[in-house]
Amino acid sequence: MAKGQGKLYLDKTAIWKHREWRGLEDTCYDFSQWCSLWGKLLVWAMSHPEQNVKAIFRYRWMFNYLTVPSFFARIMAGLKGAALKGAWGNMLTLVEMVTDLLDTELSADAHLHPGSRKAEELSKKIIQMDELIPSIIGAGFPNNKIVLTQMLPAYLPSLINQHSPVHYIGESESYGLPADVCPLPSLEAGVAIDDDFPKVGCCTVSCNMPCDGSIMTTPLQDRRHNLPTIALNVPLRWTREEAQDYAVEEYKSIIAFMEEHTGEKYDWDKLREACEIWNQQTMCKQEKWELNRTALSPHTGSTAWMYRIFEYQYACGKKAALENDLKVNEYLREQVAAKKFPKTVRHRAIIWNTPANMYANFNNWILDCWGIDSVAEMIDFQGSELIDTSTNETMLYGIAKMAQGATMRVHTKGGCEVILNDLWAKYQEFSADMIIMFDQISCKGVGAINGLFEEGARARGIPMCWVKQDLMDPTTFSRRDLRACVNTFMETVMNEQPVDPTLVDFDDSESW
DSSP states (O other): OOSOGGGGBOTTTOOBSSOOOOOHHHHHHHHHHHHHHHHHHHHHHHHSHHHHHHHHHHOGGGGGGGGHHHHHHHHTTTOOHHHHHHHHHHHHHHHHHHHHHHHHHHHHOTTTSTTOHHHHHHHHTEEEEOTTSOGGGGGGOTTSEEEETTIIIIIHHHHHOTTHHHHHHHHHHHTTOOTTSOHHHHHHHHHHHTTOSOOOOSEEEEEOOSOHHHHHHHHHHHHHHOSOEEEEOOOSSTTOGGGHHHHHHHHHHHHHHHHHHHOOOOOHHHHHHHHHHHHHHHHHHHHHHHHHTSTTOOSOSHHHHHHHHHHHHTSTTOHHHHHHHHHHHHHHHHHHHTTOOOSOOSEEEEEESOOOGGGTTHHHHHHHHHOEEEEEEGGGOSSOSOOOOSSHHHHHHHHHHHHHTOTTTTTTSSOHHHHHHHHHHHHHHTTOSEEEEEEETTOHHHHTTHHHHHHHHHHHTOOEEEEEEOTTOTTTSOHHHHHHHHHHHHHHTSOOOOSSGGGSSOOOTTOO
16 A cells, blocks of 8 residues: 555545555556446446435435445555455445345335335235344245345445434434444334335344344334234354254244245255355355465455455355355465565454444554554354255254354354453464454443453453444544544554554544
């Protein structure tokens, strides 16, 4: 990365005056992929122009998808070589799937197409599912579409535009929700209060993940959907083998429920096919972790964890995602074999606890500003066990275990020893020399053991940088506040000078 990147930013917006120079080869590659992104967006926009315009005026969150090019510029910042190619591969795959998902939901949406017989028929083929339930269980219904209820209106917009959740969180608080509730369930509740979920589906599968706050938003969402609903109850003590029989029975109950409301018979062969694809996806992720354990660590930056979350939740068992994984891993292997390391790295960090959605490109900034490479992070380690596809029962067992290791849950449930012990193990495995610990102030569960983290790090002589954040709410702590935590730590504890001084402090309060 060329120094002086901060000078390229327009004040308060962090929008670049011109594109970043990464050397001739990488700049040309980046621009070609940028053009590909615009091509995919334009094809989507023109596929259903009237419907898409209606959606923008009907749903507040739809505006955020117009800012995707700016979002991509931020999360690609500073990347070169295999990291750049892998990031573009990941994110363009995500674009293809998200635009397809938008078409599926908006085409069947009764809000956009009131009284439409076609929309009604399309809606009957849609199964709504909570976004934390891996959609792979729906592979057994090949004639139906699975949509993850909160993904399009809430989760993805919170990554794309830091201001997106603020209105909905305000709606929840006006409705009487306390202001110290985690912004994730508060955001989802606000979307429901505003009636901003697309009105689609023949039934809904909710769940008890990741926490009590999310469970309590389910009734609000259920009132808006007004669909037959079943709850998938996932064991909290997921490390205990005696809980697994119960977990499998829960999955059997939701399959029976979906059969009843779709009128379809579950296809176990299709599920097996999807599970085998997912196993290959997981092995690709395991290889990425193995490559990052080397001194070259090729797969870092924000897109690494972002893509894995999407892959785990929605793209699990999908051929297009596997094809991307295989291609990206080839880029990474070639770079490691050639012993190329196109980035300035002074420290290898493990990032722990849930990252801040409102600052999705945080990983890029710590590398560009301070030379901190995020070689592994907690949010990336979900659904990492292979599924035994030998029988129907073993597949359900594997999927049940997969769900128990869900995003924001694999470490925050199962007992406090899970989140503590795995941190120290990952620190050693990835040869890290510091930890960045997100202090998500609204998460009461993890916050209760902050002292144990501090004691553990002190006993092991590990430098630990605490970064306060509030997940999806930029009004509690701004991006600038998060950077200030790192700046102070690097200057006073690590006695470091920035790699790029122009990135130490800047105002991006109005940035998407």
